[in-house]
Amino acid sequence: MCDFGRCPIHPGFLCFRDSRPFEHNIRLLSGEKTYTPPKRDHVFVYRITHVEKGMFYVGYTEMSLSDRWAGHRAARKREERKNDPLYRAMNEDGLNMFVMEVLEECGAAIKRRRELDYMRQLDSWNPKKGYNGLHEEADYARKLCFLFNPALEVKYTSLWQKRNSVVAGFGKPLPTGYEWLEKEQQELEETLQREGRRLMETIPSFLSPEILTCPPPLVFRNW
Numbered sequence: 001m002c003d004f005g006r007c008p009i010h011p012g013f014l015c016f017r018d019s020r021p022f023e024h025n026i027r028l029l030s031g032e033k034t035y036t037p038p039k040r041d042h043v044f045v046y047r048i049t050h051v052e053k054g055m056f057y058v059g060y061t062e063m064s065l066s067d068r069w070a071g072h073r074a075a076r077k078r079e080e081r082k083n084d085p086l087y088r089a090m091n092e093d094g095l096n097m098f099v100m101e102v103l104e105e106c107g108a109a110i111k112r113r114r115e116l117d118y119m120r121q122l123d124s125w126n127p128k129k130g131y132n133g134l135h136e137e138a139d140y141a142r143k144l145c146f147l148f149n150p151a152l153e154v155k156y157t158s159l160w161q162k163r164n165s166v167v168a169g170f171g172k173p174l175p176t177g178y179e180w181l182e183k184e185q186q187e188l189e190e191t192l193q194r195e196g197r198r199l200m201e202t203i204p205s206f207l208s209p210e211i212l213t214c215p216p217p218l219v220f221r222n223w
């Protein structure tokens with residue numbers, strides 16, 4: 001792909017080049033290189049923003065932004081991924097419309113929670129605002145619920161273990177006679193979603209309240 005006609009990210013420049021080090025697509029903190037990986041046992045929580053629509057995607061990676069960008073860049077063409085919200089947007093609007101930046105570098109042990117915190121704060125699972133998908137909100141609600149009800153997590157895990165012991169392979173339907181298991185799983189999931197969303201109303205972040213007092217940088221500030 002070659003689109004040197006105009007740069008939506010750096011007005012007045014003809015800088016888009018779809019090759020490493022992807023300096024057009026990656027916004028760096030001072031002193032960083034696009035190919036610098038996170039510290040040992042850490043990850044980057046990052047955001048990819050559509051510069052005209054303002055819609056964004058939140059993810060985390062053990063890799064440098066350059067390597068992760070290369071991964072997204074390749075994945076968007078794969079048959080089973082090309083309808084993911086982010087990849088659909090990349091394919092329709094072009095890679096030159098997107099900019100990637102680090103929101104935070106955090107310990108690997110808390111990467112998924114931190115990623116979900118940002119999705120929640122930025123509302124990137126809202127299809128009108130972001131590319132993360134509503135299943136992420138359900139995931140957040142469930143995990144938030146587990147945090148305050150460890151017994152529910154035990155119940156949830158044991159129901160999945162029961163299912164796995166009677167089903168050959170992930171995603172396969174349960175055989176007849178196991179409707180009770182299906183029903184129990186569904187009822188528990190409904191409780192988790194309802195309780196989790198209720199907790200979301202009252203609890204700033206399921207990891208740390210700091211995230212709300214220290215918002216991530218805006219894409220266009222001091223570009």
Ligand SMILES: [Zn+2]
Pocket residue numbers: 007008009010013014015016024
């Ligand atoms: Zn540019």
